[in-house]
Amino acid sequence: MNLKALSLYDEFFICAYCAYCIDNEAACPTFRSIKHEIATGRGKMLTARYLSKGLLSESQGLAALSEGLFQCTFCGACSEVCLVDIPLTDVYSELKELVQKYLPEGTKRSFEHLIRSNNIYNLDQEDRNFWSVDVEEIYEKWVNKRAEIGYFIGCVASYSSRAASAPVSILKLSQIASNPISIFSPEEYCCGNPFLLGGNPKEARHIARHNIFQISQLGIQTLMVSCAGCYRVFTKEYPKLLNHNLPFKVITHMEYITNLIRTKKLNPRNNKPIKVTFKDPCELGRHCGVYEIARELIALLPGVEYQEMENNRSRALCCGAGGLLLANYPKMAEDIAKRLIKQMEDINISLCLNACPSCQINIDNTLRKMKSPIKSIDITDLVRDRMIER
Numbered sequence: 085m086n087l088k089a090l091s092l093y094d095e096f097f098i099c100a101y102c103a104y105c106i107d108n109e110a111a112c113p114t115f116r117s118i119k120h121e122i123a124t125g126r127g128k129m130l131t132a133r134y135l136s137k138g139l140l141s142e143s144q145g146l147a148a149l150s151e152g153l154f155q156c157t158f159c160g161a162c163s164e165v166c167l168v169d170i171p172l173t174d175v176y177s178e179l180k181e182l183v184q185k186y187l188p189e190g191t192k193r194s195f196e197h198l199i200r201s202n203n204i205y206n207l208d209q210e211d212r213n214f215w216s217v218d219v220e221e222i223y224e225k226w227v228n229k230r231a232e233i234g235y236f237i238g239c240v241a242s243y244s245s246r247a248a249s250a251p252v253s254i255l256k257l258s259q260i261a262s263n264p265i266s267i268f269s270p271e272e273y274c275c276g277n278p279f280l281l282g283g284n285p286k287e288a289r290h291i292a293r294h295n296i297f298q299i300s301q302l303g304i305q306t307l308m309v310s311c312a313g314c315y316r317v318f319t320k321e322y323p324k325l326l327n328h329n330l331p332f333k334v335i336t337h338m339e340y341i342t343n344l345i346r347t348k349k350l351n352p353r354n355n356k357p358i359k360v361t362f363k364d365p366c367e368l369g370r371h372c373g374v375y376e377i378a379r380e381l382i383a384l385l386p387g388v389e390y391q392e393m394e395n396n397r398s399r400a401l402c403c404g405a406g407g408l409l410l411a412n413y414p415k416m417a418e419d420i421a422k423r424l425i426k427q428m429e430d431i432n433i434s435l436c437l438n439a440c441p442s443c444q445i446n447i448d449n450t451l452r453k454m455k456s457p458i459k460s461i462d463i464t465d466l467v468r469d470r471m472i473e474r
């Protein structure tokens with residue numbers, strides 16, 4: 085193993101070990117859960133440094149690095165606050181490629197599922213339209229049809245009944261707005277994020293090629309996504325993996341719906357009072373800098389009182405589901421969500437709005453376990469609700 089061959093090798097030695105990535109109030113959700121440094125920015129930099137100096141044997145060092153890398157949610161809070169601007173999440177991605185012999189079970193399972201079935205649930209691709217039962221007619225009209233705007237649904241919303249409401253809302257709202265869109269299930273494959281989060285860019289590249297070919301076949305000029313992970317992968321990872329820009333633009337479902345309201349194609353009129361907050365997904369916010377569109381969309385909805393959580397935008401707390409943590413260490417994912425939910429309770433809201441199905445589900449699971457009255461839904465579900473006059 086030649087650590088020096090890593091393009092970000094020098095970063096191990098730039099780390100000043102100041103611990104700001106650990107004790108900053110917004111940083112490292114993992115440290116707050118396990119009270120151990122191994123998975124923090126500083127902990128991983130230190131392990132990599134010891135390994136490179138031979139203070140740890142290769143097997144000890146790689147096993148310790150793997151533990152640290154996979155107990156990390158990839159939330160990017162450490163990169164955001166690092167006093168010497170180390171691109172920490174990029175360093176983690178490089179290091180993950182080195183620990184392939186030491187992967188935790190959840191990551192191995194995710195890889196097997198993707199290789200066998202092209203989706204994280206290891207289910208039949210033909211069942212990818214599971215979510216569409218309530219909008220079957222619209223689905224049949226638009227599936228695999230050419231359109232200017234396409235919708236990449238993502239594995240979680242496609243297969244999990246807990247997150248299926250987002251694609252249903254998007255199809256219903258598009259129909260109300262007379263704005264046909266294209267969907268390409270079952271030829272949609274997972275975006276490949278689990279491969280990237282697990283340190284296997286080679287397999288992710290195959291998937292990227294397939295998805296881009298399918299999208300291009302349908303003449304799509306703008307691709308909409310409703311998952312923060314898919315957004316990060318399409319906008320930041322695919323161009324790097326394929327070494328070229330994408331032949332279409334990528335937008336979030338929030339931008340799409342905001343445009344429909346601004347152009348008066350949708351006129352939400354239900355003004356029943358409701359108090360809400362928005363959970364900035366890490367992969368959309370810190371990783372891609374997308375913060376304001378959610379606030380702009382919410383401001384267009386009648387009857388909605390909006391309140392920020394104490395930590396928001398670049399300092400938003402992680403929900404705990406990212407970085408394959410939910411697959412590898414579900415108990416930690418729940419612990420981390422509890423800290424976020426405490427901030428929701430402090431502002432007395434009834435709805436947590438999400439722009440990521442993994443956040444939505446992990447927050448929802450934890451809210452249920454806590455028997456909290458707060459509900460966790462996709463932001464477009466609230467738009468759909470505002471269309472119903474009461």
Ligand code: SF4
Binds near residue numbers: 115125160161162172
């Ligand atoms: S990405 Fe998040 S969980 Fe991982 S080390 Fe950084 S702050 Fe901690």
Ligand code: SF4
Binds near residue numbers: 100106125
């Ligand atoms: S904030 Fe940056 S420099 Fe300080 S310990 Fe963390 S990674 Fe190292």
